[in-house]
Amino acid sequence: xxxxxxxxxxxxxxxxxxxxxxxxxxxxxxxxxxxxxxxxxxxxxxxxxxxxxxxxxxxxxxxxxxxxxxxxxxxxxxxxxxxxxxxxxxxxxxxxxxxxxxxxxxxxxxxxxxxxxxxxxxxxxxxxxxxxxxxxxxxxxxxxxxxxxxxxxxxxxxxxxxxxxxxxxxxxxxxxxxxxxxxxxxxxxxxxxxxxxxxxxxxxxxxxxxxxxxxxxxxxxxxxxxxxxxxxxxxxxxxxxxxxxxxxxxxxxxxxxxx
Ligand SMILES: [Zn+2]
Numbered sequence: 104x105x106x107x108x109x110x111x112x113x114x115x116x117x118x119x120x121x122x123x124x125x126x127x128x129x130x131x132x133x134x135x136x137x138x139x140x141x142x143x144x145x146x147x148x149x150x151x152x153x154x155x156x157x158x159x160x161x162x163x164x165x166x167x168x169x170x171x172x173x174x175x176x177x178x179x180x181x182x183x184x185x186x187x188x189x190x191x192x193x194x195x196x197x198x199x200x201x202x203x204x205x206x207x208x209x210x211x212x213x214x215x216x217x218x219x220x221x222x223x224x225x226x227x228x229x230x231x232x233x234x235x236x237x238x239x240x241x242x243x244x245x246x247x248x249x250x251x252x253x254x255x256x257x258x259x260x261x262x263x264x265x266x267x268x269x270x271x272x273x274x275x276x277x278x279x280x281x282x283x284x285x286x287x288x289x290x291x292x293x294x295x296x297x298x299x300x301x302x303x304x305x306x307x308x309x310x311x312x313x314x315x316x317x318x319x320x321x322x323x324x325x326x327x328x329x330x331x332x333x334x335x336x337x338x339x340x341x342x343x344x345x346x347x348x349x350x351x352x353x354x355x356x357x358x359x360x361x362x
Contacts, residue, residue, distance in 0.1 A: 109221040111143050111229045120234045121183050123171060129179035130251045131353060134238060134314050136194040137258060138167030138183035143230075149189055150213030160207040161187045163259040165336030170257045172346030177353070182238060186230050189215070193234055194256075194313050197227035208265060238318055246322070253283060253357055254319045254326035259333045260304050272335055274300025276328035278307040278316060283325040286356040294348070304330060325360060
């Protein structure tokens, strides 16, 4: 007899991803790896006070709302992770140690310390893997149908990190294939009012990222990771304004690249 498998999510808890515009006609395919801040009941509060769940360590502030507006405006398929990145980071290979953080920025996460192999495995199996399987299935389907697809991975970054202020309002991130990122960057710079990060505040890498390397690069489809500064999209007006800007510029970048 084998022991019953450790399960993280209860039957009445939501699945790990939310989808909008499932039948969207746009070539743009939107992901939001850090969109949610929900915790499975079984994890309690991870030993953290409620205020920590307002911070970027728990989620990408504003990113899910911008993604949602963009999906509406472009009629684009969008998928967002529902659970907090403190449960498991959906933009990281689960075999990498930092996929479940014990310290985020300067904050210790007591509920992530001393996890058993079964507890770690359940977080990957129930939170991260279904999310990426759904992305994979949808991209397979589009590929089989011969539909052009541009992967847009939406994120947001904290304006001050470990005490250092960041100058960019937005960054375009990539690793091996800069084509779409640089087409978009040129358009953002032409707006005249933006300091645009080029692989800033982060660069994409195989150990620190998952969505772009796995779903974008390996499939050789055009892609970019977009990082917007969180203070600019913390409220509904900012979220709408940034979604409107990207609704204008993303198709323009795609046209330029396709020419
Ligand atoms: Zn993020």
